[in-house]
Amino acid sequence: MSTEAIQSRRDWLLSERPASRMQARLGRAYVAWRRFSANRLAFVGLLIILALLVVAAFADVLAPYSPTIGDLKNARLLAPSAAHWFGTDDLGRDIYSRIIYGSRWTLYVVILVAIIAAPVGLLVGTVAGYAGGWTDAILMRITDIFLAFPKLVLALAFVAALGPGIENAVLAIAITSWPPYARIARAETLTVRNSDYIKAVQLMGASPFRIVLRHIMPLCISSLIIRVTLDMAGIILTAAGLGFLGLGAQPPLPEWGTMIASGRRFILDQWWVAGAPGFAILIVSLGFNLLGDGLRDALDPRSGDQ
Amino acid sequence: MSGKTSTLLEVEDLRVNFPTRIGQVQAVRGVSFSLGRERLGIVGESGSGKSQTGRAIMGLTPPQAQVTARTLAFDGIDLLAAPARERRALRGKRIAMILQDPKYSLDPVMSIGRQIVETLRTHEKVGKAEARDRALAMLEAVQIRDPSRVFDLHPHEVSGGMGQRAMIAMMLIAGPEMMIADEPTSALDVTVQLDVLGILDRLVSERGMGLIFISHDLRLVSSFCDRVIVMYAGKVVEQLKASELRDAQHPYTRGLLNCMPRIGFERHPLPVLDRKPEWAV
Amino acid sequence: MNAALSVDGLEVIFDRFRALKGVSLEVRSGESYGLVGESGSGKSTLLRAIAGLAPVASGSITVNGKNLGKGRDKAFYREVQMVFQDPYGSLHPRQTVDRLLQEPLAIHGFADGEKRIERALDEVGLGTGFRFRYAHQLSGGQRQRVAIARALILEPSILLLDEPTSALDASVQAEVLNLLEEVRRRRKLTFLMVSHDLAIITHMCERLMVMQSGEAVENLTASQLVGHRVTKDYTRNLLRASEGFVRTA
Numbered sequence: 001m002s003t004e005a006i007q008s009r010r011d012w013l014l015s016e017r018p019a020s021r022m023q024a025r026l027g028r029a030y031v032a033w034r035r036f037s038a039n040r041l042a043f044v045g046l047l048i049i050l051a052l053l054v055v056a057a058f059a060d061v062l063a064p065y066s067p068t069i070g071d072l073k074n075a076r077l078l079a080p081s082a083a084h085w086f087g088t089d090d091l092g093r094d095i096y097s098r099i100i101y102g103s104r105w106t107l108y109v110v111i112l113v114a115i116i117a118a119p120v121g122l123l124v125g126t127v128a129g130y131a132g133g134w135t136d137a138i139l140m141r142i143t144d145i146f147l148a149f150p151k152l153v154l155a156l157a158f159v160a161a162l163g164p165g166i167e168n169a170v171l172a173i174a175i176t177s178w179p180p181y182a183r184i185a186r187a188e189t190l191t192v193r194n195s196d197y198i199k200a201v202q203l204m205g206a207s208p209f210r211i212v213l214r215h216i217m218p219l220c221i222s223s224l225i226i227r228v229t230l231d232m233a234g235i236i237l238t239a240a241g242l243g244f245l246g247l248g249a250q251p252p253l254p255e256w257g258t259m260i261a262s263g264r265r266f267i268l269d270q271w272w273v274a275g276a277p278g279f280a281i282l283i284v285s286l287g288f289n290l291l292g293d294g295l296r297d298a299l300d301p302r303s304g305d306q
Numbered sequence: 307m308s309g310k311t312s313t314l315l316e317v318e319d320l321r322v323n324f325p326t327r328i329g330q331v332q333a334v335r336g337v338s339f340s341l342g343r344e345r346l347g348i349v350g351e352s353g354s355g356k357s358q359t360g361r362a363i364m365g366l367t368p369p370q371a372q373v374t375a376r377t378l379a380f381d382g383i384d385l386l387a388a389p390a391r392e393r394r395a396l397r398g399k400r401i402a403m404i405l406q407d408p409k410y411s412l413d414p415v416m417s418i419g420r421q422i423v424e425t426l427r428t429h430e431k432v433g434k435a436e437a438r439d440r441a442l443a444m445l446e447a448v449q450i451r452d453p454s455r456v457f458d459l460h461p462h463e464v465s466g467g468m469g470q471r472a473m474i475a476m477m478l479i480a481g482p483e484m485m486i487a488d489e490p491t492s493a494l495d496v497t498v499q500l501d502v503l504g505i506l507d508r509l510v511s512e513r514g515m516g517l518i519f520i521s522h523d524l525r526l527v528s529s530f531c532d533r534v535i536v537m538y539a540g541k542v543v544e545q546l547k548a549s550e551l552r553d554a555q556h557p558y559t560r561g562l563l564n565c566m567p568r569i570g571f572e573r574h575p576l577p578v579l580d581r582k583p584e585w586a587v
Numbered sequence: 588m589n590a591a592l593s594v595d596g597l598e599v600i601f602d603r604f605r606a607l608k609g610v611s612l613e614v615r616s617g618e619s620y621g622l623v624g625e626s627g628s629g630k631s632t633l634l635r636a637i638a639g640l641a642p643v644a645s646g647s648i649t650v651n652g653k654n655l656g657k658g659r660d661k662a663f664y665r666e667v668q669m670v671f672q673d674p675y676g677s678l679h680p681r682q683t684v685d686r687l688l689q690e691p692l693a694i695h696g697f698a699d700g701e702k703r704i705e706r707a708l709d710e711v712g713l714g715t716g717f718r719f720r721y722a723h724q725l726s727g728g729q730r731q732r733v734a735i736a737r738a739l740i741l742e743p744s745i746l747l748l749d750e751p752t753s754a755l756d757a758s759v760q761a762e763v764l765n766l767l768e769e770v771r772r773r774r775k776l777t778f779l780m781v782s783h784d785l786a787i788i789t790h791m792c793e794r795l796m797v798m799q800s801g802e803a804v805e806n807l808t809a810s811q812l813v814g815h816r817v818t819k820d821y822t823r824n825l826l827r828a829s830e831g832f833v834r835t836a
């Protein structure tokens with residue numbers, strides 16, 4: 001594409017006089033994207049997360065060995081080498097392949113938790129904030145009860161009740177992660193609830209349901225996305241913690257936390273068994289954190305739309 | 307005051323630029339004027355650069371902005387060349403500034419009296435007791451009826467008019483020679499506005515200060531100031547004596563005067579300002 | 588009797604603070620009525636109480652012969668609309684002009700939305716070029732025009748105006764005041780307008796009420812005010828203050 005064509009496309013996106021709904025929306029997204037991509041670290045974060053997605057999608061192609069079937073006779077606890085980049089574990093499985101397949105479980109946990117917890121938090125927070133009075137008091141006291149326990153302890157209790165397994169771990173983490181989202185959404189709702197633009201919609205005759213759903217929720221979403229992204233690292237760690245304690249994913253599932261747990265016994269002599277999945281968790285958590293920071297700069301309404 | 311020091315402030319070709327993502331924004335584009343011991347009004351609408359002019363003189367422009375001028379001198383001191391420390395010392399001691407809303411300019415967690423005392427003691431070596439006496443006298447000078455009570459109040463405990471008086475007291479305590487007032491009464495009710503202006507007027511003339519009064523309200527400025535500068539799009543479009551406002555030449559000044567509804571003048575519809583692109587050139 | 592709006596003995600209490608202390612007024616159909624006062628006079632509270640945005644403790648409000656209770660139904664909002672003071676705060680920051688104008692139409696189930704939006708934008712002098720802009724891409728005056736378009740799109744008969752121009756530059760104020768007068772004439776609207784500026788009220792309104800700390804001080808016609816035929820000292824003070832600064836010495 002010629003530079004002129006690029007320039008004209010940019011002008012079209014940044015137009016002060018968009019001619020259609022589509023152009024207005026794209027222009028807005030483009031401005032946010034420019035603000036985001038100006039932040040180098042955030043870009044690195046995004047690349048890490050994209051890499052994670054690619055690895056998870058093409059695990060079958062990328063992994064040189066099976067993640068679950070090892071070579072017990074010849075390949076137990078081998079140090080990293082050209083044949084086994086990250087070495088092998090006590091059952092002779094290639095750790096590199098297990099980490100590649102493990103990315104799927106990491107994504108599975110993170111995405112499911114986000115899909116369950118964020119909407120619940122958003123709904124509880126906005127309804128409580130907008131309704132006020134008794135509704136607010138009851139919903140927020142429930143939220144407080146959940147917030148009063150450390151996340152991991154509460155998750156442990158739920159998993160213990162539900163039974164071990166990765167689905168139950170996801171559920172337990174989701175149950176313990178919505179309260180902060182509810183708090184954020186409520187705080188955001190309280191600041192906009194009395195603004196003139198919400199009053200104006202009331203004066204249009206809009207129902208409370210419509211106001212919350214169509215006018216307040218969109219305003220809370222960006223800070224929620226930021227918070228969820230920043231929490232992703234914590235979710236991965238909690239999932240890994242549960243896996244480590246034997247309450248999350250069960251062997252032989254190549255879940256990173258579970259892998260660390262089983263590598264614990266060899267941590268002094270065969271460090272790579274626990275070290276490699278630990279490093280993977282570190283990198284992905286870092287990626288989500290950097291991405292979240294970048295999103296905060298790009299999406300935060302307080303940093304100004306001007 | 308001797309006649310020789312009649313020029314307090316000399317501004318020549320002042321420019322303030324803000325670099326932004328879409329290029330330079332020129333907030334002030336070559337403003338020149340001089341100020342003696344007089345009341346000078348700077349009038350303009352939002353975006354005219356009037357506030358940025360005041361801030362540039364005070365040295366309160368945001369750090370990313372570029373301020374240039376052929377001359378920007380206060381009492382012979384080149385403000386742009388002066389080191390930051392000297393400039394800070396000038397600020398408050400010899401040049402003072404009042405902002406629109408006292409709520410944002412006063413420290414919310416410190417009592418009004420203490421703020422005035424602190425201001426005085428940063429600029430002068432005075433004992434605690436003397437500083438307190440002078441602060442009380444100053445509060446009295448801005449017509450606060452019960453100075454010793456107001457002395458101990460916090461900014462949120464007083465009304466807007468009282469807060470703005472306290473602000474004036476704080477700004478005048480060190481005896482500045484020049485004061486920049488940026489919309490000092492716009493947040494106040496009309497009747498309170500006049501009281502505050504009366505106080506400001508008396509103190510300025512008693513102390514022989516130079517005053518730059520920045521406002522969007524052409525009529526108010528012309529009733530208060532000796533001389534008026536009208537700004538549009540970062541430039542001075544007209545400079546004239548306040549008493550000669552009726553004979554203003556520039557169509558912008560005339561338009562601005564005309565477009566306000568006035569009691570006793572029935573005009574339907576109101577004349578509107580027809581902005582000509584050449585005004586901004 | 589053709590009162591478009593009448594208020595009788597209205598009391599508004601926030602927590603324990605009596606913001607309105609038994610205020611009564613009557614606005615005739617097609618009339619423009621002004622409320623003048625300084626901050627804390629209760630003039631905006633009166634407007635908001637009529638719109639259903641302030642807690643009414645006692646008294647009654649009647650719109651076009653119908654007595655309003657605590658709640659407001661959709662039919663009320665078709666009759667009464669409001670324009671807020673701050674054009675920067677009254678438009679949703681994440682919605683385009685198009686979306687802002689569509690909302691009332693969607694709520695009230697209008698079918699010919701496209702046409703109405705175009706007509707509304709033309710009426711306030713913006714044209715369709717502004718239709719897909721966000722609020723932050725508009726100037727203060729343009730925002731206020733959008734707010735007026737939004738208030739008019741449901742074709743109300745009464746418009747409540749809460750200091751609609753006090754946040755605007757003088758030249759823009761003139762344009763917006765002219766626009767308001769024009770739509771009022773064209774649509775035969777009834778105005779109830781709040782302002783702290785006597786000049787604006789005498790320019791826009793035929794009758795007015797001066798308010799102070801939640802109470803009515805006096806009721807006047809615009810010509811009485813212009814001729815300085817006022818009876819209360821407070822009004823006289825306001826009049827004097829509105830003439831600008833006078834050096835006493």
